[in-house]
Amino acid sequence: MEMGNFTRGQKLSRDFYLCDGLEAAGKLLGKILVNDSPEGLTAGRIVELEAYMGENDRGCHAYGGRRTTRTEIMYAEGGHAYVYLIYGMYCCMNIIVNRENIPHCIFLRALEPVEGIELMKRRRGTDNLRQLCSGPGRLCIAMGIDKSLYGEDLCGECLWLEDDGFVPPGIIRGRRVNIDYAGEDAERDWRFAVRGSHYISSKI
DNA sequence: GTGAAGATTAACT
């Protein structure tokens, strides 16, 4: 593998991200996330994600227009990274979508490892391929994603997404995970996964 | 200033 010359696909441009969260969820499933870090390059195909639909979604951190130091980046235009710490120990990554001031985002739940697998194994402390990126916290560890990437422009040279022409053989949907506090919004089928993938975080 | 909760994970029983 040549560093800085990852040519598996075409980098997604700004336009790609300037759409509604549910539309983005369908379009982003199967795309490849790439992080070209100082330690090395890692890449994984998105096989599971959740859509968070902004001010009217009780599960969303921007519910009710909440705007804080943490959520500020959600109001930026699509194509930026929203990374936050959960339970004091794990980072989670979201892809901000839609236009400025419309805080929709895509929460990454699982990737299929594609590139830099040895580095992923080292970071995760396991050789089990299926467990490297199968979970929101796990994929951030494997990909080297932490809060230093908060607000990162996904149209830059560090962290980006690519389209290699892969089309999911099918898409399955279900309820989002661990947002019981969201009332009836917890029941919406806004979790999406590539049908048949062995790399999803849990049964849907 | 204080306290409670969390878009999780790994290791238990």
Next chain:
DNA sequence: GTTAATCTTCACA
């Protein structure tokens, strides 16, 4: 199925 780990963020006073 249950629970501990661990700490930032946020709401409220």
